Amino acid sequence: MERIRARDTDAFEALYDEYHRLVYGVALRMLGDAGSAEDVTQAVFLKIWGSPGLFRSGSFAAWVARVTRNRALDEIRRRRLRPEGELAESMPMEEILEDTVLARVNAEHARDALAQLPVEQREPIELGFFDGITHEEIARRTGVPLGTVKTRIRSGLRRLRVALSGVDA
Amino acid sequence: MTPHDEMLDNVAAYALGVLRSGEAAIVVEHMRACELCDAEYRRLRSAVTAVAYSAEACANAATGATAASPLLKARLMKQIRSAAARPPRPAAPWAWTAAAACLLAAIAAGAIDLSLNARVGEDRARIAQQGVTIADLTASSSRHFAFRNGEIITNGPRLYIAVRSLPAPPAGRVYQAWTLARGARSVAPSVTFKPDNGGAAVVPLPVDARSIAAVAVSVEPDGGSRQPTTKPIALVKIGQ
Numbered sequence: 001m002e003r004i005r006a007r008d009t010d011a012f013e014a015l016y017d018e019y020h021r022l023v024y025g026v027a028l029r030m031l032g033d034a035g036s037a038e039d040v041t042q043a044v045f046l047k048i049w050g051s052p053g054l055f056r057s058g059s060f061a062a063w064v065a066r067v068t069r070n071r072a073l074d075e076i077r078r079r080r081l082r083p084e085g086e087l088a089e090s091m092p093m094e095e096i097l098e099d100t101v102l103a104r105v106n107a108e109h110a111r112d113a114l115a116q117l118p119v120e121q122r123e124p125i126e127l128g129f130f131d132g133i134t135h136e137e138i139a140r141r142t143g144v145p146l147g148t149v150k151t152r153i154r155s156g157l158r159r160l161r162v163a164l165s166g167v168d169a
Numbered sequence: 170m171t172p173h174d175e176m177l178d179n180v181a182a183y184a185l186g187v188l189r190s191g192e193a194a195i196v197v198e199h200m201r202a203c204e205l206c207d208a209e210y211r212r213l214r215s216a217v218t219a220v221a222y223s224a225e226a227c228a229n230a231a232t233g234a235t236a237a238s239p240l241l242k243a244r245l246m247k248q249i250r251s252a253a254a255r256p257p258r259p260a261a262p263w264a265w266t267a268a269a270a271c272l273l274a275a276i277a278a279g280a281i282d283l284s285l286n287a288r289v290g291e292d293r294a295r296i297a298q299q300g301v302t303i304a305d306l307t308a309s310s311s312r313h314f315a316f317r318n319g320e321i322i323t324n325g326p327r328l329y330i331a332v333r334s335l336p337a338p339p340a341g342r343v344y345q346a347w348t349l350a351r352g353a354r355s356v357a358p359s360v361t362f363k364p365d366n367g368g369a370a371v372v373p374l375p376v377d378a379r380s381i382a383a384v385a386v387s388v389e390p391d392g393g394s395r396q397p398t399t400k401p402i403a404l405v406k407i408g409q
Contacts, residue, residue: 021225157217
């Protein structure tokens, strides 16, 4: 990122090559069409180029994934695919994650770990992250009590972390 | 499940990004004072990022493409190279402060004090109240009574007015809550409040919800009134 702050286009291209699949994948999963996913991908990387200082430290992958999700949520809101327009705020304002787990994550590993979750844990996690809906909407869609939804989200995330790190969460 | 277990569940929901803004702000404030919840959040965030990574693999199945079109990269790099001669915008650290302020402003102005400047541990009672509030608002046992601009929410003895997209009151005016006790024939004055710039507020009322039959909100002069002086904008029966 230091090189990008110095306006090094080669460094930016390398960053794009490294992370565009993550950005595009999240956007595609959330928006459902390749054109919109590309628009979001482009917007995210232009944001990185235009304001590299927004990323301060920690895991770049975690940060860019959240930026992408929020951008896709903006697009969903703009389209009014969610009539109530009450999507969760999801960007913590002060986040520094020095996470050894992330260093081991790749797409296949993550997908396998997620697939191993019991469906009652995986479903609310995927609905919440990719559909951008609130815990209340998850409860309504799944017919599961609100408290149970949140407990399952927590249990699922903890289990996911264990699967990815091989240590107790 | 203890109240703190419920808060840990809320931390997980926050990490996943499925809380409403007002709820998220309370969780953030709680984590500033609670090492256990803060540590849990940091643990769970990496799992959430892994969820994002799982979509990278899914891109193949969704479109048959391995990734975005190469044309996208070409377009993007063309823009980047043409812009490379221009200086970048400053990091704008103020933006983070402003964003954090906006997030916290989703909570009722004056109703729940979430000052960013508050020192951690300075007011444990306030933090505890916020914990109670987030637990109440999200509890499966809570009851929600909708009106045009929001909800009346009760959980056991506690009662809240939560509004969204509520216009600012006219200059010199505030919103005032009113409660009608069971069996009473007239309303009692309660707290006054103003929504934030986004029209949001979460206002706890100092009453026992179990004794209340209805809640109303009206526009009143600054400082409030002894009796409503305008037609209520909300009148919600909550008889249990």
